[in-house]
Structures are given as structure tokens and as C-alpha cells.
Amino acid sequence: MTGLLTFGPGAKAAVFGASGGIGSALVDLLNRDPAVDTVFALSRHRPDNSDDSIPWIPFDLDSEETLQTASDRLKAGVGSLRIVLVATGILHDERGVVPEKTIKSLAGTAMDRSFKINATGPALIAKHVAPLLSKDKKSILVFLSARVGSITDNGKGGWYSYRASKAALHMIVKTLSIELRRTNPRAICVAIHPGTVHTPLSRPFVAEKARTAMQPHDAAVYILNVINGLELHHSGRIWDWQSKEVEP
Template sequence: MGSGLALVVGASGGVGAAVLDQLRAAARFGRVHGVSRAVDGLDITDEASVAALAARLSDGPPLELVFVATGVLHDGFEPERSFKALEAAHLRRDFEVNALGPALLARHLIPLLPRDRRALFVALSARVGSIGDNRLGGWHSYRASKAALNMILKTLAVELARTHPQAVVAGLHPGTVDTDLSKPFQRGVTPETLFTPEQSATHLLAVLDGLQPADSGGVFAWDGARVPE
């Protein structure tokens, strides 16, 4: 894709680690770097932590890809089956990790993107964050936080189209991936639709290869199909 820097945020997770490995193996960029809470202490919900990351990167090569592979689904809270299970703490936690974190990353990292060439800011989203595709209800906190993320990405795309005409901002739906995030929810998932992290990374990087500036602001599934808004 380019000769600059590719940054994977959440590089110690299943999908993030696989994306990092494949980017390095493919030599798509001049340099590939991964960061995470587990390895670097990065807290994407803390603005000082994100700003410090941006400061460390500001003297390096141009930032041509930001791949945000962070997210939370359960981890102390079970997805709600009904509005009766709504809790402020659950909503707050999901919004902080799934929407606030990527927004802060955009705030501090997008200024490092080049304006004269292709650059990408992408984040893992989810099909259940689609308002138009919601036919089952439930999972209020997760759905709403991913819908908020999708709106943030859309708004970023509108703004960047004015200043970075070759940039692409997008959400990525990885499908059901065999990681800790999906473990409790894999019942009923057929083997052919349960991906390893490596399979998911391969799919998502192929999607990135095909995205054009006209696609900016959309959310795309692992097979390249656009997810309804």
C-alpha cells in the first residue's frame, strides 16, 4: 500500500495480533507497529495516554494506516436480552471502549496522516451496530456503542474528504471470530462461518485493498459487502 507507518491498536488481541503479523509478513508498509494495553499500557479511553502515543509517532514516518482492533462485548457484563437489564455502568463501559476510545484515537492520530496520498483510518465495528439491520433487539449497550462508532467514522469521513481527498475512513465487520470476545456466543455458528483470527485478518486486509475514497464513511463486512447504516 505505501512506504509509511501502519499502526495496529489492540495488537495483543486475536484479530489485532493476526493483522499485525500479516502486515509485517506482506511488507505492505515501510514500518509496522502494534500497541495495546497489555504490552504498552495504552488506555484508549484516557486522552493523555492517546496523546502520548501520538507524540511518540509524530517524529517518525508518515502514518498511512491506523487499524483500531479494540472492542468489548461482555467482560463482566452479559449482553442484555431485554431493556429491563439496562444498567448505566454497562452502557458507560461499552461506550467508553467501543466509541470514545476510537474517537480519541482519531482526534490525535488523524493529524499525522499525509494529505497527498492514500491513507486509512479503520476500526473494527459489528453488523449489530447497524440501525437498519436491527431486527432482533437486545444487546442494547453493544449495539448502541457500535452504532455510535459508525456515526463517528461517518463524520470523520465527511471532514477528511475536504482535507485528505485520498483518505478512507471505514468500519470493518470481521464476522464471528474464534476469540475470547465471541466464545460465549458461538453456539449455532456453523464451522464455515466461524473464522480463526488469521482467516479474519486475511479477509479484512483484502477488504482494505479494495476500498476507495468514495467508500469512506461506510462499514464493510469481511466479504467486502457494505453493512446497512
């Protein structure tokens, strides 16, 4: 099979959020790509349709201990990684997180929760996996983010918690890229906006048949194409699914 990745053979990859709409599509594509030797799928629960040939490792963003254990298992399994994709995130949940239309609907606990899952959690993943990125060859750490986290692009307002937590994620990516330049000059760290995609995250806000939204498989193909084009000078920046830069 012809693969999508131009990474060279033998690449080891890991996807955090492997149970999600986009995360599971990324695992599926990476698993079938001849450039990839092993893809590790990481999620809170083992996905129902998981493939036994794909190593699964549990983690929960609510527990840093599980991230330490997951990174120990990755280290034991592969030594070093060329591609790490962080596809976790929330826009709404059953605990009261909603995209607020007005400041009047802001709830502190819900905003804290958005920051925990969309900013603090990915930062802790970076803390535990950055040391595993390959130092011999180019490696890439991608955080799925959202264009609405761009302060420059905010023309409509609303969605306070989601926007602010993704803006915080962008600062984490920028700061990490500066540190990686010193500690691992071959490592690239970026945020990618996947476009609007039919997944549980977007379901309440995007009609099932809306043509403006992509299927997860197509979004995953675009994300791998963005990864193919990344060079060191792209690190620390935000890219959309069409490889166009998003202003912070």
C-alpha cells in the same frame, strides 16, 4: 514473500488493540507484508508473544493522555501513516458488561462502559491519529465494528449496549469522513465488520468448534482484502469482511 496489500512499498501502519484476537493477527500479517515498512503495535499491555522487531507503544482508552503520548511517539517514529487499524472493543467484561437479552437487564454503568470503549475511545484515537495520516498518498483509517450496530439490520433485538455503541461508532466514522474530505482529501475512513471470529470477545457466545466462526488469521486476511478495494468514495461507510456494504 508475496504480500496481500496492494499499497506499494514503504507503507507505515499502526494497529490499536494489538493484544486482541483480530488485532494481533493483523499485526502479524502486516509485519510480514512486503508493502509494509513498519507496523506499530499499540495495546494496554505488551502482548506475551510480542515480536521484538515490532515497535510496541502503550495506550489505554481510559486515558486520553496515553493517546496523546502514543500519537507523539508515532509521529516521532514515522512522520505519517498509510494504514491505521482500530481493533479495540468490548462485548462483555469483568465489570458487568454483558450483551443484554432484555431492557430489564440494562445497567447504566455497564452501558456507559460499552460506549466508552466502543465509541468514545475510537473517536479519541481518531482525534490523535487523523493528523498523522499521509497527505501525499492514499491513507486508510479502519475501525473494527459489528453488523449488529446496523439499525437497518436489527431483526433480532437484544444486545442494547453493544448495538447502540457500535451504531454510535458508525456515526463517528461518517462524520469524520466528511471532515477528512476537507482536511485530508486522500484519507479514507471506514468501519469494517470482521465476521464472527474465534476470540476472547466472542468466546462465551460461540462454540469453540463452531464452523460459522473464522480463525483470527483468516479474518485478518479478509480485512486486508477489504482495505485493498477501498477508494475515496467508499469513505464514511460500513463494510463487511466480504467487501459488501452494511446499511447503517
